[in-house]
Amino acid sequence: MKIQIDDLEFNSDYFYIQSKSIVEKIIFNNRTFYSKYEKISTPITPILFKQHQDNEVALALPLIENNMVNYLVIEYLQEDWKTFSALIQHLLKTLEIYQYTIYRNPKKELLQIFIPRFNISLETAYKEVDDIKLILEFKSKKSYKIFPNRNLPQNYNIITLPSKKI
Numbered sequence: 001m002k003i004q005i006d007d008l009e010f011n012s013d014y015f016y017i018q019s020k021s022i023v024e025k026i027i028f029n030n031r032t033f034y035s036k037y038e039k040i041s042t043p044i045t046p047i048l049f050k051q052h053q054d055n056e057v058a059l060a061l062p063l064i065e066n067n068m069v070n071y072l073v074i075e076y077l078q079e080d081w082k083t084f085s086a087l088i089q090h091l092l093k094t095l096e097i098y099q100y101t102i103y104r105n106p107k108k109e110l111l112q113i114f115i116p117r118f119n120i121s122l123e124t125a126y127k128e129v130d131d132i133k134l135i136l137e138f139k140s141k142k143s144y145k146i147f148p149n150r151n152l153p154q155n156y157n158i159i160t161l162p163s164k165k166i
Contacts, residue, residue, distance in 0.1 A: 001013055001043035001044070003043075003044060003049075003061070005161060005162055006101065006103075006162075006165050007101055008071070008101060008114055008162065009070075010061050010070070011065070011070075012043070012061050012062055012065065013041070013042075013043060014039060014040060014041045014042065014043075014062070015039075015040055015042075015043070015044045015059055015060065015061055016037035016038060016039055016040065016059065016060040016061070016062075016158050017037065017038055017040055017048075017057060017058070017059055017060075018036055018037055018038075018057065018058035018059075018060070019036050019037070019038050020036070021036065022034045022035065022036055023035060023036060023037070023038040024037075024038070024155065026153045026155055026156070028152070028153040029151070033152070033153060033155075033156055035155055035156065037060055037155070037158060039155070044059060049161075052161055053163065055105075055107045055108075055163075058160055059160070059161045060158040060159055060160045060161065061158060061159055061161065062154070062157070062158050063147050063148050063157045063158060063159050064122060064148055064154055064157050067121065067122045068119050068120065068121060068122065069117060069119075069120055069121075069122060069124075069125040069148055070116065070117060070118050070119065070120075071114045071115060071116055071117060071159070072114075072115040072117055072125060072128055072129055072132070072146070072147070072148070073112060073113065073114055073115070073146070073147045073159050074088060074112070074113040074115075074132070074144060074145070074146050074147075075110065075111070075112050075113075075144060075145045075146075075147070075159075076088075076110070076111040076112075076113075076142065076143075076144045076145075077108070077109060077110050077111075077143070078109065078142065078143070079109055081104060081109065081111040084111060084140070084142060084144070085102060085111060085113075085166075087139060087140055088102075088113055088136075089102075091132070091135050091136060091139060092113075092115070092132075094135065095131065095132065095135065097115060099115070099116055100113055100114060100115045100116070101113070101114045101116075101165065102114075102165070102166050103162030103163060103164060103165050103166065104163065104164050104166050105160075105162070105163040105164065106163070106164065107163075110160070110163075112159070112160075112162050114162070122148065125148050126148065126150050129146050129147070129148065129149070132146060133146055147159060
């Protein structure tokens with residue numbers, strides 16, 4: 001099913017919904033992960049999507065489908081999101097990445113930067129993520145996440161649906 005959010009487009013026949021408790025234990029590369037996101041094997045309904053927009057539930061979609069990626073995503077969860085946003089925009093320009101979309105969830109103080117990369121292989125996505133990470137590590141000591149992440153299981157390479165475009 002195709003899901004359109006502003007200028008972002010996702011194709012997925014399933015989604016994840018955040019639970020209040022742990023729903024899955026995942027062992028990956030000798031590490032144990034505990035997920036609060038439950039996989040639902042049906043497409044997102046308009047009612048659920050509206051509840052997500054109203055911050056009543058948290059919905060997420062898989063970033064990796066059939067070892068292909070359509071977006072690289074940077075997430076930043078802090079109050080000084082404006083400073084980080086300006087830094088990211090400058091760094092992406094340095095990397096000659098001009099096409100990206102920035103979203104913010106004001107209730108969670110979550111900033112998300114979506115960089116479109118339509119149907120690239122997982123390995124290519126990992127290389128591009130590593131390039132962005134390398135430059136970002138020189139410029140910022142802030143805590144951020146970049147997806148897809150090779151150090152996480154596929155069930156952890158999911159992206160919360162964005163809220164408000166900025």
